[in-house]
Amino acid sequence: MNPILxxxxxPAGLSAAAELASLGAPTLLVEKESYLGGNPTRxxxxxxxxxxxxxxxxxxxxxxxxxxxxxxxxxxGSLIARAEPEGKGYRVSLQSKDTVQTREVxxxxxxxxxxxxxxxxxxxYGYGHxxxxxxxxxxxxxxxxxxxxxxxxxxxxxxxxxxxxxxSRDIQxxxxxxxRMGCVVSIKQAVxxxxxxxxxxxxxxxxxxxxYGLWEDLYWKSMQEYGVKFxxxxxGAVSLxxxxxxxxxxxxxxxxxxPTEVPFDLIVLASGMEPGTGTKEASELFHVPxxxxxxxxxxxxxxxxxxxxxxxxxxxxxxxxxxxxxDAITEGMGAALRAFQYARE
Amino acid sequence: xxxxEKSLVRVKRTEKLELDGIDVSGDWNTFLESRVxxxxxxxxxxxxxxxxxxxxxxxxxxxxxxxxxxxxxxxYGLEEFNPRYFIYLAQIGxxxxxxRYAQTIWRCVSCNKCVERCPKGVKVxxxxxxxxxxxxxxxxxxESPADRFDRAYTENLLDRGILDEAGLFRTYERLEGRKTPVxxxxxMGTSLLLSGRLHTGPxxxxxxxxxxxxxxxxxxxxxxxxxxxxxxxxxxPVGRREP
Numbered sequence: 001m002n003p004i005l006x007x008x009x010x011p012a013g014l015s016a017a018a019e020l021a022s023l024g025a026p027t028l029l030v031e032k033e034s035y036l037g038g039n040p041t042r043x044x045x046x047x048x049x050x051x052x053x054x055x056x057x058x059x060x061x062x063x064x065x066x067x068x069x070x071x072x073x074x075x076x077g078s079l080i081a082r083a084e085p086e087g088k089g090y091r092v093s094l095q096s097k098d099t100v101q102t103r104e105v106x107x108x109x110x111x112x113x114x115x116x117x118x119x120x121x122x123x124x125y126g127y128g129h130x131x132x133x134x135x136x137x138x139x140x141x142x143x144x145x146x147x148x149x150x151x152x153x154x155x156x157x158x159x160x161x162x163x164x165x166x167x168s169r170d171i172q173x174x175x176x177x178x179x180r181m182g183c184v185v186s187i188k189q190a191v192x193x194x195x196x197x198x199x200x201x202x203x204x205x206x207x208x209x210x211x212y213g214l215w216e217d218l219y220w221k222s223m224q225e226y227g228v229k230f231x232x233x234x235x236g237a238v239s240l241x242x243x244x245x246x247x248x249x250x251x252x253x254x255x256x257x258x259p260t261e262v263p264f265d266l267i268v269l270a271s272g273m274e275p276g277t278g279t280k281e282a283s284e285l286f287h288v289p290x291x292x293x294x295x296x297x298x299x300x301x302x303x304x305x306x307x308x309x310x311x312x313x314x315x316x317x318x319x320x321x322x323x324x325x326x327d328a329i330t331e332g333m334g335a336a337l338r339a340f341q342y343a344r345e
Numbered sequence: 346x347x348x349x350e351k352s353l354v355r356v357k358r359t360e361k362l363e364l365d366g367i368d369v370s371g372d373w374n375t376f377l378e379s380r381v382x383x384x385x386x387x388x389x390x391x392x393x394x395x396x397x398x399x400x401x402x403x404x405x406x407x408x409x410x411x412x413x414x415x416x417x418x419x420x421y422g423l424e425e426f427n428p429r430y431f432i433y434l435a436q437i438g439x440x441x442x443x444x445r446y447a448q449t450i451w452r453c454v455s456c457n458k459c460v461e462r463c464p465k466g467v468k469v470x471x472x473x474x475x476x477x478x479x480x481x482x483x484x485x486x487x488e489s490p491a492d493r494f495d496r497a498y499t500e501n502l503l504d505r506g507i508l509d510e511a512g513l514f515r516t517y518e519r520l521e522g523r524k525t526p527v528x529x530x531x532x533m534g535t536s537l538l539l540s541g542r543l544h545t546g547p548x549x550x551x552x553x554x555x556x557x558x559x560x561x562x563x564x565x566x567x568x569x570x571x572x573x574x575x576x577x578x579x580x581x582p583v584g585r586r587e588p
Contacts, residue, residue, distance in 0.1 A: 159385075220465075223406070224403050227403055230406070253382065253437070255433050256437075
């Protein structure tokens with residue numbers, strides 16, 4: 001059997017590769033970056049919702065299963081430069097640092113994932129301009145290292161605000177979809193900070209709180225056990241106080257029906273999920289249709305998000321839309337099975 | 346720009362105003378108060394939560410079920426009595442706005458429909474009363490005629506252990522600086538007399554054994570008030586806009 005190509009080594013790709021190997025299928029795992037684990041590794045995710053277990057505890061075993069596996073041929077820092085149909089499968093050219101090799105693969109799993117929205121595009125929040133305006137992916141790393149400090153003066157903050165839906169549900173920047181995890185991750189961050197530093201006050205500016213399904217529990221706990229406050233309204237602009245030391249979030253409290261200008265020490269932007277650059281490249285390479293949002297389109301998205309409807313191509317993880325880590329890992333397992341079935345036939 | 350929504354306008358008028366030595370009191374003296382809210386005072390919710398009756402305040406997520414069934418709000422039609430809103434103001438710490446409801450908040454008749462219906466288990470009736478107590482005890486609410494009446498009533502009752510209606514009326518009139526026309530006084534006096542309750546001044550009744558009871562009760566009330574005042578005033582004042 002020709003190897004099965006898994007493109008992307010985030011949670012979905014790692015899971016797919018590990019399952020393929022356990023089925024006994026030769027696997028070619030190709031990752032653009034130099035590390036394994038995708039966005040969670042890149043941004044040093046801290047604890048994962050909803051059980052608040054460290055990201056390492058969830059991804060570590062997966063990475064271990066993949067790293068020294070005789071069935072898995074691992075190529076980091078590599079990408080697929082070309083792909084064309086060959087028999088039942090594909091012929092691809094695998095481009096590593098300075099080498100290009102042509103390989104034949106029997107099936108393809110696209111686990112190319114997402115990119116965090118670039119918050120600089122919401123210029124009114126001053127991300128990239130005011131040092132104390134953070135993207136929540138950066139705060140993840142700070143919480144992970146227990147160094148939640150204001151970048152401007154290195155002092156601990158007294159009051160933090162989260163702004164939800166930055167780069168999501170926003171027609172101005174062209175992303176009308178919901179990122180599904182901004183709410184729960186922001187709430188989780190607030191809980192983590194309040195657990196360790198109860199003297200820091202945490203406020204979350206929301207339009208809706210979408211902690212769907214069983215995640216609702218964390219939302220309730222955040223209020224009842226950790227005193228996280230929820231203010232309804234979308235912040236319109238961030239500016240500095242007169243002395244320039246603190247930030248001011250200007251918005252409307254829609255429950256109060258009044259304008260608000262509240263000072264904060266840190267403002268955290270819950271940046272949404274966009275199709276990853278790898279996802280865009282993969283759709284061109286393998287001629288996979290994408291929806292208006294730019295995510296890969298499954299054949300029947302109301303039935304499953306794994307089958308592409310194209311011969312030998314399967315999807316896993318956030319390549320088909322915003323997805324949580326457990327969903328991505330589960331889809332990796334499903335995609336492995338489908339690809340294995342196809343390759344063996 | 347003309348102001349369309351008149352209900353939103355709050356006017357501030359000072360007694361006398363001089364600018365550069367020129368007296369501009371009068372119509373020049375009227376200012377519109379800014380509607381911009383710059384405070385988030387966590388002290389309020391911290392205090393309410395610390396009280397045995399207020400510890401469910403953090404559960405509220407502003408669905409409005411309480412207000413929808415509130416007999417004051419809906420049946421009686423007192424629109425400004427909105428328990429959901431009072432809780433939000435306390436939760437987020439909009440103290441200035443909350444102070445406006447310091448009197449209204451006591452209009453609750455404790456029917457407890459809100460408590461029965463709340464999907465999150467907020468003991469709305471208790472929480473709302475705790476918020477009212479906070480405003481009163483922290484001394485942040487302006488004293489109203491109702492407050493002065495309460496004070497006169499308590500003192501009157503404490504005096505002899507039984508209410509002296511005519512005496513209470515006199516005290517309250519004095520506190521309010523009000524003078525009731527003689528004709529009205531006569532009408533009220535007659536009706537009190539006929540119902541057998543005009544035992545005032547030296548003729549006033551006294552509860553048996555009140556001389557011994559009074560200091561005990563007074564001590565308790567004073568102690569309770571002192572404790573509530575102290576804890577409410579010790580709340581953390583934060584959130585002023587800093588230069």
